[in-house]
Amino acid sequence: MKVKILGCYAATPRTITNPTSQVLEIKNHMFLIDCGEGTQVQLRKHKIKFSRINHIFISHLHGDHFYGLIGLISTFMLLNRVNDLHVYGPKGIKELILLQLRASGSYTGYNLYFHELTAKESETIYEDEKVIVKTIPLQHRIYTNGFLFQEKNQQRKLNIEAVERHNIETCYFQKIKYGGDITLEDGTVVSNAELTFDPEPEKTYAFCSDTVYNENIIPLIEGVDVLYHETTFLDSEEHLAEKTMHTTAKQAATIALKANVKKLLMGHYSTRYASIEHFKTEGQTIFPNILLADDGKEFNF
Known part of the structure; x- marks a missing residue:
């Protein structure tokens, strides 16, 4: 199981940082999770084959999580893509993308399928013989889901x-x-x-983007191998986390501890901070096994 971080910073992009997007490789699948502005440039930069991306999961419709989607869909068209593309995201994402395609007189030469999400409880949104993907309902300013990726029982x-x-x-x-x-x-x-x-143990990856501290997700992520959880603020800005419905490093670490996860991968940092190392330092006062996401980093689990 491999995670490539294309972007992991909050709000607007900078010349040195990118908004949220990452690629999860699991059981020969390559899943794109969120698609902030500049995602396709990052895919190019890190030599990730566009043709391997057939499923895109969008957590919510704030721009730093999906403004790169129309550009990527358009580039697929210019590259004469033939494979079907499936997009999973909140209700409204289909209207937003098709409006842009119509206004620009564009069309896709490949099948583009939208799987719009409205459920407030966890549901299975993708399943094949190797992997199952479920939603993790989160609490943010608009309708938001995280995603749980689970390997299925492997052959002996x-x-x-x-x-x-x-x-x-x-x-x-x-x-x-x-x-x-x-x-x-x-x-x-x-x-x-x-x-x-015996086969290797089944691996699990939980992606939890923008959300307030929310213990309701704990039963859904219990014992996962890796939990990616947003850590927009440090403890000194907890009042801003509450106001904007985000999470602090200590709060994410508390979720990791209570859910008994194996590793916590932090990300979605506010750009107000000079160093992201402070997130790890604060989080490790509660949960020791912490990794820091950063643009271009790759993690093998």
């Missing part, structure tokens, strides 16, 4: 030595990987436990 790993010892033909390998026992020609049953190893 073949114990090649045991398989060869029993002279089991390759045509049975899939059955074995999915947990099946094997009956040999003499009637002997070889248990799956002898023929396989």
Whole structure:
């Protein structure tokens, strides 16, 4: 599981920082999460293939989280994209994007699907044989969701030595990987436990963008491998966090501690601060295992 940070700062972009956008690679999928202004430039800069992005998840309709979307959709068109593109986001996102396409006399040569979200409870919005994606309802000034990405049960790993010892033909390998026992020609049953190893634990990534301190999300993110949680302000500006419906570093760390997550990835920093290291310092007074997102950083989990 790999996370590439394209942008992780709040509000307006600067020459040295970018608004929120990141790429999650999980089980051969490449998911784009939020699409702030300049996202496609960052994708180019970091040599991420546009053609691999088929699913885009938008947390809410504040500009620093989606103003880059129309540009990316238009560039896909100019590159003669043929793959379907699915966009998951709040109700209204379809109208906003199609209005811009119509006004500019543009159209996509590929299928563009919008999956508009309105539910205030967690729901499954994407699922295939490898990954499931659920919403994490957040509390912000407008309708906002985080996203929980979960690997599905993986196939068991073949114990090649045991398989060869029993002279089991390759045509049975899939059955074995999915947990099946094997009956040999003499009637002997070889248990799956002898023929396989346990799979790697399923990995989970929770993305929680703009939100006030909200303990209601704790049951949804309990025990995740990595929690990305916004940390717009330091403790000295807690009054601003409350006013703007954002979170402080200590508050995000408290959520991580109470949810028993393995790692906390901080981001969405206000640009008022000279150094983001202060976020980690404050957060670690509550939760030790903290990583700092920054534009261009890549994390492997």
